[in-house]
Each structure stands twice: as C-alpha cells, then as structure tokens.
Amino acid sequence: MGLITFCYQKFQRRRGWLVLLLLLLLATAFWKISELQIEESISAMLPDGDSQVSHDFQLLQQAPFARQLVIHLTADSDIDSNTLLTATDQLRSALPVELFNKALSGPGELSANPMLNQLGEYLPVLADAEDLQAIATRLSPDAIDRSLAADLAQLLQPQGMILKETIRRDPLQLEKLVQQKLRYLNPIPEVRLKNGHFLSRDGHSSLILADTPISITDAVGSQALLDAFAAACRQLPEGIRANLISGHPYTLANAHTIQKDMKLVLLVSGAGILLLFFLFLRSLQALFVYLLPLFSMAMALVVTGTWFEPISGITVGFGAVLLGITIDFGLHVYFALRYGRCQQGREQLLRAVSRPVLFGALTTLAAFAVLLSSALPGQRQLAVFAMAGIVTALLLALLFLPHFIGQNREQGASSVLQLRRHVYDRIPALRIVVLLLWLGIVGFAAVQAQHLKINAELRQLSYLPKKLQQAEQMLGETWGNMRNRALVFASADDLEGALQRNEQVWQHLKERGLLDDVVSLAPLLPSQQTQQRHLQAWKVFWQERQATTRDLLQLSGEKYGFSGNAFDPFWERLAGPELVADPELLDHWGLGRVMDSLLLKNDEGYRLLTLIPDQQEMITRLGSEFSTLPGITLVSQRRFSQQLSHEIGVDFSRFISFAGVAVLALLVLLFRRLPEVFLALLPVLTGLLVMFGGMGLLGLEMNLFNVVASILIIGLGVDYGIFMVCHGQQEEHLASSRAILISGLTTLVGFGALVLARHPALHSIGLTVLLGISAAVPTAVLVIPAFRPKRH
Known part of the structure; x- marks a missing residue:
C-alpha cells in the first residue's frame, strides 16, 4: 500500500488545493443533480431486454383494459337506473376530450345500428359447418311450420309493423346464428344493455370506457388526468359516485x-x-x-x-x-x-x-x-x-x-x-x-x-392505496373478470396470416369445449380463405335444398295467411352478391373499439388477441399445446x-x-x-x-x-x-x-x-x-x- 502513503506525502502540504478541488467537484455535482430526471414509478423494477419474462410482460401491457380508462359509476339503492344513465351521459360529456379520447358509455341504440339489418347478408361467409347443420334442422316441414307460426304471432303484436320487413327477410330466424357470434365480442361478462348504455345486472352501476394519450408512467400527466376527472365528477348528483380504474392513479x-x-x-x-x-x-x-x-x-x-x-x-x-x-x-x-x-x-x-x-x-x-x-x-x-x-x-x-x-x-x-x-x-x-x-x-x-x-x-412491489384496491375489487364484483384474463396472441406478417392463426386458436378452444367466457374476433372475422370456403359450402348447401325449402315455405305460408310473394326478400338475399367481412365492415357496424382492442398492428405485422379465463389448469394445458403452433403465444398474468x-x-x-x-x-x-x-x-x-x-x-x-x-x-x-x-x-x-x-x-x-x-x-x-x-x-x-x- 505504498501508493497510499506516497499520495499522502505529496498532498500533505497542499491541503488547500484538495479542498478547492473537492468544492469544485461538489458544485459541478449539484449542478448536474439539478438537471436529473427522476422517474417516480415502479417501472424500473420491471423486466426489460430479450428474456421470456420481459417479452411476456410487454405482451401483457397490450391487454384491452390494461390500456384503457374504466370509469365505474355506482348509485345508491334508492336511485333508479334512468337517473344513473342520465348522470353517466353528463359525466361523459364533462370529460375533456384531449385527456379522455373516445369516451363510450355503451354501444348506443341498437335500432340505429346498421349491423342488425346487415348481419344476415354475411351469413354465407360466416356460417361454419355447425351453422349449416343447425340450418338444416330448421328446414324440415315441422320446423318451418313452427317458424312461420311464430312469425305470425309476432306480427299480431303491437310491434308487428316494425318487424314485418325483418320477418320477410328472415322468416326462419337464420340471422340469429350470426347474432350469437356477437357474444364472443363482449369483454364484460356481467353486463346488460339499457338505452344503449352499459348497465350492471342490479341496475345500480354503469360504465364509461375511454382511451388517453397519457402514459401510465407519466406522473405529471396522471395528475392532470385525475384533476380533470375530479372536476367532472363534481357535477354528479348526490348519491352517485364515480371511480377511475387504470394505472394512472397507482x-x-x-x-x-x-x-x-x-x-x-x-x-x-x-x-x-x-x-x-x-x-x-x-x-x-x-x-x-x-x-x-x-x-x-x-x-x-x-x-x-x-x-x-x-x-x-x-x-x-x-x-x-x-x-x-x-x-x-x-x-x-x-x-x-x-x-x-x-x-x-x-x-x-x-x-x-x-x-x-x-x-x-x-x-x-x-x-x-x-x-x-x-x-x-x-x-x-x-x-x-x-x-x-x-x-x-x-x-x-x-x-x-x-x-x-x-x-x-x-x-x-x-x-x-x-x-x-x-x-x-x-x-x-x-x-x-x-x-x-x-x-x-x-x-x-x-x-x-x-x-x-x-x-x-x-x-x-408498488404502493397500493386501500381506496384504489377497493374500487378495483368493486369493479370485479359488479362486472365480472374484465381486467384479469390470459391473452392468446396470433401473429403474422400480414392480416390474412394473422386471421388464419387466430382461427387456429379458436378451433383449438372449440374442440376442447373451452369457449365459455372467451373473447375473440374469429367467429365474426374469419380469414378470406375461410370465408371463401364457407361461401362454397353455403352454395352447395342451398343448391341441394332451395327448391324443397321454397315449396315448404309456400305451403306453410298459405296455411298462416302469408301471400305468395311474402318471402321474396329472403330468396333475393340468397341470390344476392357475394360479400366479404373485413375490419372496415366491423368498424362500420360500430365495433371499432373492439377491433382496436383485439386487432393490433405495428412495424412487425399484425396480432390478434383472444381473451380466455386465467385459470391454472387451463393455462398449464393450453400453454404446452399452443407452444407447438407457429405464431401463437399464450401470456397469462398467473403464469x-x-x-x-x-x-x-x-x-x-x-x-x-x-x-x-x-x-x-x-x-x-x-x-x-x-x-x-x-x-x-x-x-x-x-x-x-x-x-x-x-x-x-x-x-x-x-x-x-x-x-x-x-x-x-x-x-x-x-x-x-x-x-x-x-x-x-x-x-x-x-x-x-x-x-x-x-x-x-x-x-x-x-x-x-x-x-x-x-x-x-x-x-x-x-x-x-x-x-x-x-x-x-x-x-x-x-x-x-x-x-x-x-x-x-
């Protein structure tokens, strides 16, 4: 350690210079410190790099509700649902659009949505083998007779005049086969719709969903977001409260x-x-x-x-x-x-x-x-x-x-x-x-x-205030497991490839009877290749059955008083032009938010998400099975x-x-x-x-x-x-x-x-x-x- 004593001897008579040097270094250090950027979040303790854990974490951040603002409104038991929905609209209107983008309190009035009138036109490209089998059972003489009897009963109701064109267009209720596919686009399990709004089953809670440009790691932006939310909430009537559930309050x-x-x-x-x-x-x-x-x-x-x-x-x-x-x-x-x-x-x-x-x-x-x-x-x-x-x-x-x-x-x-x-x-x-x-x-x-x-x-590893934990617990109890689900990613360079792999995921789940509480675009947005296959099967199906079905409809129609040309719109639809379902169509139908959540595009290509229950046994089983499929990745918060x-x-x-x-x-x-x-x-x-x-x-x-x-x-x-x-x-x-x-x-x-x-x-x-x-x-x-x- 002679170097230490050598330095000691050299500096022994120069202590003033040592002090001056240290003061200069200290002044420089404090000047640099004043310019430091401090990140006041837990993100630094989250994995990065190329590890599997880091990769899964990045994918988890793409979960639909992980990137959205969820506003949960609750009303006291003595407040009726109409008052709650009115307050919901008022709050949505009061939220500044620069912080709360695309605020949505429900799908809107379904009667004004073109989707309900157009769904049946796309049945030829959306109907799979099971759908065709279900249609075949509806074409028997007894089934047709029961369908027309039900149609007549509806026409005799006060709303009969409104339903007239719908019945002429679809006397056998085939459109319900496509409507049933819509349930797989609902990410909120415990929801019912009233006046175009999201309403809980007990009628005392409503939802507003919104996007925001504020990153969840931005403390300053998060403060502005919460301040704006608090200001908007001040106009809520007494007995109605609202909680913002997202990463920003945390x-x-x-x-x-x-x-x-x-x-x-x-x-x-x-x-x-x-x-x-x-x-x-x-x-x-x-x-x-x-x-x-x-x-x-x-x-x-x-x-x-x-x-x-x-x-x-x-x-x-x-x-x-x-x-x-x-x-x-x-x-x-x-x-x-x-x-x-x-x-x-x-x-x-x-x-x-x-x-x-x-x-x-x-x-x-x-x-x-x-x-x-x-x-x-x-x-x-x-x-x-x-x-x-x-x-x-x-x-x-x-x-x-x-x-x-x-x-x-x-x-x-x-x-x-x-x-x-x-x-x-x-x-x-x-x-x-x-x-x-x-x-x-x-x-x-x-x-x-x-x-x-x-x-x-x-x-x-984060500080979790009890108030925020209680708000998130209440959200889960009211609306079901809408935020904590496993994600299955189907990835490809182009949209067609991603859609095909997304169908693989859907078919895999279907074969194993695991479609309960699943959210997927696959039933309503198959690949172009699958749509063409469905269309060919549809044509063959009706070539074999069209004449017989026409005769049965005519016979039962006369029995219940329908005119000879009552069901011409049905046959015109069958002979109509070949249509194709694509993302633009679903956006036109008002499903743009669902598309944004489940269909992702970046520089690497396309990814489609399927949401499944995050259950230990299911994740263990599917994890090993999906690992053998190219382009398919299962990410679970539990796993x-x-x-x-x-x-x-x-x-x-x-x-x-x-x-x-x-x-x-x-x-x-x-x-x-x-x-x-x-x-x-x-x-x-x-x-x-x-x-x-x-x-x-x-x-x-x-x-x-x-x-x-x-x-x-x-x-x-x-x-x-x-x-x-x-x-x-x-x-x-x-x-x-x-x-x-x-x-x-x-x-x-x-x-x-x-x-x-x-x-x-x-x-x-x-x-x-x-x-x-x-x-x-x-x-x-x-x-x-x-x-x-x-x-x-």
Missing part, C-alpha cells in the same frame, strides 16, 4: 409516496448519523467523516444520471442506505489514525488500515457488480449507483480524509476490543458461551429459512408471476454464486489461508441466514428487492469480516472493533430509516437488510474474536 400514488419517503428517509438517516457523530466521535475533525457519504451520494447520482435516463426514485431513495455504506471506509481510517497505536507513526497506521479498507471496497464492488447483468433496469441502476458511491468514498477516505484528522490520541485508545479481549483471556468460558449462543441462533435461523417463499407479484418467481430464484442463485466466487477469490488473495478466509466469511453467512430465517419467521416473502438486500449483506458483512481478521493479524492496533461497531450502527440507521418508508420497495430493502446487518455486526465484533483473539 402511478400518482406511488410518485407521491416515493417523494414523501425520499424526504423522510434522507432526513431520518442524516439526523441519525449526525446523532451517532455527537455520541461517539465528538471531534471537529470527525465532521469530515460525516460529510464524506454526502459527497459520495452526490457523485453517485451524477454517474448514475449520466448512465441512465431517467433515474428511478427508488434508486434515489437508496441514497439513504449509501450513507450507511460509504461512511464505513471513513470511520475505519478515522479511528485508525485517531486512536490507533503503532511504533512508526501515522504513515504506518495509514498503510495498515488501507489494506483492509481497499479489499473491503473491492469485495463490496464485486458483490454489487453482479447486479449489472440483471434483467431489471432498476437493479442495474442500484448497482451503478452503489459502485460509484463506494469508489468515491474509497478515494476520499484514503486520499483526502487523512489530511484532515487531528493528532493521534493513543492514550484514549482503550477500545471495546481491548477490554473484551481481556475478558476472554480471564474468563475462557465466556468464549464458549458466545460461540454456543451464535450456533443456536444460526441453527434456529436455518430451520426458519425453510419456510421462506418467493413472491413475484408485481403489484406487491407470468410463476415465471418471474422462477427468474427471481434463478437470478438470486446466480447473483449469490457470482458474488460468492468473487468475494472468495479476493479473500484468498488477501489472506492466503483458509482459516482466515472462513473467519472473514462468518458475518456474511450469519447475516444471510438470519435474514432468511427472520423473513421465514415473520412470514415475509422473497421479492425483487430482497435480492438487492442479499447483495448488500454480502458486501457489508465481508467488510466487517476483513477488518476483524486483519485486526487479529496486524501488529498495529487500528481500533477496528470500535469502527465496525459504529459503522454497523450507521448502516442500521440508514436501513432503519428505510423501514419507515411506506413504499413496499424501500420498506422491503430496509427491513430485510436490517435483519441481516443486525446479525453480521455482532458476529464480526464478538464471534470472530471468540474463535481467534488478537495476537500479542
């Missing part, structure tokens, strides 16, 4: 929570470390130790902001933790130079302490470096942020801080370690008690760790959570393995003897076991953020182990146990502040690391000396 709630948590955590952690300063350091020179992590955090923000744009608010909140990490190096240098003892003076102390400080920083850097390969951008940000802060703190601790520490106070250096070592020497049994207690805790933690589970539910849980487990094992190998290699390089390597690893192993055991005991689940917590424990725990083992080997007394105790307290203060956070991400990191560090510090300070006291 984004805003998370943004506000992260903002509050950042202020609280930084304030509490800063005040806590300041309190430790007054309790344990009590020296003006120690103020530089206190300022060191603040400078490190500023530089870490600059480096991370240069690498990533924007920075996650969770990463910024992690700055409180960095206060506890980066202060460790300064504390060790401070206590070594201030209270250490050796024969050759300050330079020897600096040389002695620089060895464990340098290797401690390297092991911590190695532990965080493994996160750079994470599929989560937030974890990569945390890695860069922590590594930049650690490097800054290391350089400041070894090159800057030694010049601003006062004279050595050897006479006051009766450290905690010195007193404890004497106790161990005088009472050897105390060492056995400490070791037995340690073994008991480790054993108990190992048993409890077996109860630890992985939870990859992304919603659990996505399982895949993400698996990925977390794989990533955790990979990160722990890589970090473990890197740390082990550095320890072997440092100590070159296995007993010392084992002792240095004791705080790490104990901290991890107690963290896992504590989580199992408390019923906490492993999530994306606990992976970061594990890396933190590895990095910090091995630092403690290195210092205590080096302390036992070196002739110099570096006051290491006192430095470890205080650095552990600063870390606990940093993480203790995170425990106060309301956001699950920050709170999760704080609580789990608090468990691990609470075990790692006593292990370093008490257990390592119990195995091997300092040499005389």
Whole structure:
C-alpha cells in the first residue's frame, strides 16, 4: 500500500488545493443533480431486454383494459337506473376530450345500428359447418311450420309493423346464428344493455370506457388526468359516485409516496448519523467523516444520471442506505489514525488500515457488480449507483480524509476490543458461551429459512392505496373478470396470416369445449380463405335444398295467411352478391373499439388477441399445446408471476454464486489461508441466514428487492469480516472493533430509516437488510474474536 502513503506525502502540504478541488467537484455535482430526471414509478423494477419474462410482460401491457380508462359509476339503492344513465351521459360529456379520447358509455341504440339489418347478408361467409347443420334442422316441414307460426304471432303484436320487413327477410330466424357470434365480442361478462348504455345486472352501476394519450408512467400527466376527472365528477348528483380504474392513479400514488419517503428517509438517516457523530466521535475533525457519504451520494447520482435516463426514485431513495455504506471506509481510517497505536507513526497506521479498507471496497464492488447483468433496469441502476458511491468514498477516505484528522490520541485508545479481549483471556468460558449462543441462533435461523417463499407479484412491489384496491375489487364484483384474463396472441406478417392463426386458436378452444367466457374476433372475422370456403359450402348447401325449402315455405305460408310473394326478400338475399367481412365492415357496424382492442398492428405485422379465463389448469394445458403452433403465444398474468418467481430464484442463485466466487477469490488473495478466509466469511453467512430465517419467521416473502438486500449483506458483512481478521493479524492496533461497531450502527440507521418508508420497495430493502446487518455486526465484533483473539 505504498501508493497510499506516497499520495499522502505529496498532498500533505497542499491541503488547500484538495479542498478547492473537492468544492469544485461538489458544485459541478449539484449542478448536474439539478438537471436529473427522476422517474417516480415502479417501472424500473420491471423486466426489460430479450428474456421470456420481459417479452411476456410487454405482451401483457397490450391487454384491452390494461390500456384503457374504466370509469365505474355506482348509485345508491334508492336511485333508479334512468337517473344513473342520465348522470353517466353528463359525466361523459364533462370529460375533456384531449385527456379522455373516445369516451363510450355503451354501444348506443341498437335500432340505429346498421349491423342488425346487415348481419344476415354475411351469413354465407360466416356460417361454419355447425351453422349449416343447425340450418338444416330448421328446414324440415315441422320446423318451418313452427317458424312461420311464430312469425305470425309476432306480427299480431303491437310491434308487428316494425318487424314485418325483418320477418320477410328472415322468416326462419337464420340471422340469429350470426347474432350469437356477437357474444364472443363482449369483454364484460356481467353486463346488460339499457338505452344503449352499459348497465350492471342490479341496475345500480354503469360504465364509461375511454382511451388517453397519457402514459401510465407519466406522473405529471396522471395528475392532470385525475384533476380533470375530479372536476367532472363534481357535477354528479348526490348519491352517485364515480371511480377511475387504470394505472394512472397507482402511478400518482406511488410518485407521491416515493417523494414523501425520499424526504423522510434522507432526513431520518442524516439526523441519525449526525446523532451517532455527537455520541461517539465528538471531534471537529470527525465532521469530515460525516460529510464524506454526502459527497459520495452526490457523485453517485451524477454517474448514475449520466448512465441512465431517467433515474428511478427508488434508486434515489437508496441514497439513504449509501450513507450507511460509504461512511464505513471513513470511520475505519478515522479511528485508525485517531486512536490507533503503532511504533512508526501515522504513515504506518495509514498503510495498515488501507489494506483492509481497499479489499473491503473491492469485495463490496464485486458483490454489487453482479447486479449489472440483471434483467431489471432498476437493479442495474442500484448497482451503478452503489459502485460509484463506494469508489468515491474509497478515494476520499484514503486520499483526502487523512489530511484532515487531528493528532493521534493513543492514550484514549482503550477500545471495546481491548477490554473484551481481556475478558476472554480471564474468563475462557465466556468464549464458549458466545460461540454456543451464535450456533443456536444460526441453527434456529436455518430451520426458519425453510419456510421462506418467493413472491413475484408485481403489484406487491408498488404502493397500493386501500381506496384504489377497493374500487378495483368493486369493479370485479359488479362486472365480472374484465381486467384479469390470459391473452392468446396470433401473429403474422400480414392480416390474412394473422386471421388464419387466430382461427387456429379458436378451433383449438372449440374442440376442447373451452369457449365459455372467451373473447375473440374469429367467429365474426374469419380469414378470406375461410370465408371463401364457407361461401362454397353455403352454395352447395342451398343448391341441394332451395327448391324443397321454397315449396315448404309456400305451403306453410298459405296455411298462416302469408301471400305468395311474402318471402321474396329472403330468396333475393340468397341470390344476392357475394360479400366479404373485413375490419372496415366491423368498424362500420360500430365495433371499432373492439377491433382496436383485439386487432393490433405495428412495424412487425399484425396480432390478434383472444381473451380466455386465467385459470391454472387451463393455462398449464393450453400453454404446452399452443407452444407447438407457429405464431401463437399464450401470456397469462398467473403464469407470468410463476415465471418471474422462477427468474427471481434463478437470478438470486446466480447473483449469490457470482458474488460468492468473487468475494472468495479476493479473500484468498488477501489472506492466503483458509482459516482466515472462513473467519472473514462468518458475518456474511450469519447475516444471510438470519435474514432468511427472520423473513421465514415473520412470514415475509422473497421479492425483487430482497435480492438487492442479499447483495448488500454480502458486501457489508465481508467488510466487517476483513477488518476483524486483519485486526487479529496486524501488529498495529487500528481500533477496528470500535469502527465496525459504529459503522454497523450507521448502516442500521440508514436501513432503519428505510423501514419507515411506506413504499413496499424501500420498506422491503430496509427491513430485510436490517435483519441481516443486525446479525453480521455482532458476529464480526464478538464471534470472530471468540474463535481467534488478537495476537500479542
């Protein structure tokens, strides 16, 4: 470590220049920080890249209601449905169109829709083999007779004049076969229509669906959207309430929570470390130790902001933790130079302490470096942020801080370690008690760790206000499972290919009797190839039956008083021009919103969606079957959570393995003897076991953020182990146990502040690391000396 002492000698007479350089760097850092963009959402902790999990997540975002605004209106029991529907129209009109695009409260009056009059014209290209079989049963003499009797009964009703042309055009009610296909375009299971509006079955709820240009990750835009919605809701009559269900309220709630948590955590952690300063350091020179992590955090923000744009608010909140990490190096240098003892003076102390400080920083850097390969951008940000802060703190601790520490106070250096070592020497049994207690805790933690589970539910990583959860629960109870369904994507370069593959999906589900609660365009929009096949089958069908059917209609018609030409429109339709169903037709029929939800186009081609129930058994079965079909992809929120849980487990094992190998290699390089390597690893192993055991005991689940917590424990725990083992080997007394105790307290203060956070991400990191560090510090300070006291 001669380079450190060489730099110390060179800068010894140039402290003013060092201060000026640091002030310039600090001013530049704060200028850069003022320009940083902070993303106050959970999106940084969602997968990106080319992984299967990332691919499935991107597809899940294309679910129809994942991209729409759903406004749920509810009325008190004493308010009739007509009043509710009137208020629904008023609210829809009050919503600003620049924020609420294509606001829709229902399909409108069906009588004004050209679809009902035109559906029958497209029966030749939409009728499949089962439809033809159903038509064949309606062409028997008895069936025709019953149909015309029913037609006559309808004509004798008050609405008979309205139905006259419909009956002439379709005396056998064949159009119902096409109308039945419309039910597969309804994504809202528990809905009925009244006066062209969406109305719940109990008549006390209505819906408004809308699009918006505001991204769900845009906190500022989300605020404008919610403000406009609140303003529109003020005109609702008493007894009628409206809730907006979308990702935007969650984004805003998370943004506000992260903002509050950042202020609280930084304030509490800063005040806590300041309190430790007054309790344990009590020296003006120690103020530089206190300022060191603040400078490190500023530089870490600059480096991370240069690498990533924007920075996650969770990463910024992690700055409180960095206060506890980066202060460790300064504390060790401070206590070594201030209270250490050796024969050759300050330079020897600096040389002695620089060895464990340098290797401690390297092991911590190695532990965080493994996160750079994470599929989560937030974890990569945390890695860069922590590594930049650690490097800054290391350089400041070894090159800057030694010049601003006062004279050595050897006479006051009766450290905690010195007193404890004497106790161990005088009472050897105390060492056995400490070791037995340690073994008991480790054993108990190992048993409890077996109860630890992985939870990859992304919603659990966001702040979920109870009011929003209740609104979404009420939506599901009223309208059925309209938001949480599995998606089957049929993809191709052109529309025809996508339609053909979409038919494959439909036929697959139909053959297995799984069409209940399915939403698909396939019955109403087959491929052109299928439509031509249907048309040819239709022609053959009627060539064989037209003459007989005409005679039967004529005979039964005379029986019930119909004129000889009453059903000419029916025969004219059969002889009419060949028509083709296409997306433009469905849009003309008022199904444009359904088309936009289920038919997607991008630069890669076309995708058609089929929505199916997200049921475990069905998804498992269909997942393996669809995987053999080209262009077909099944994406399930349930399966996505399982895949993400698996990925977390794989990533955790990979990160722990890589970090473990890197740390082990550095320890072997440092100590070159296995007993010392084992002792240095004791705080790490104990901290991890107690963290896992504590989580199992408390019923906490492993999530994306606990992976970061594990890396933190590895990095910090091995630092403690290195210092205590080096302390036992070196002739110099570096006051290491006192430095470890205080650095552990600063870390606990940093993480203790995170425990106060309301956001699950920050709170999760704080609580789990608090468990691990609470075990790692006593292990370093008490257990390592119990195995091997300092040499005389």
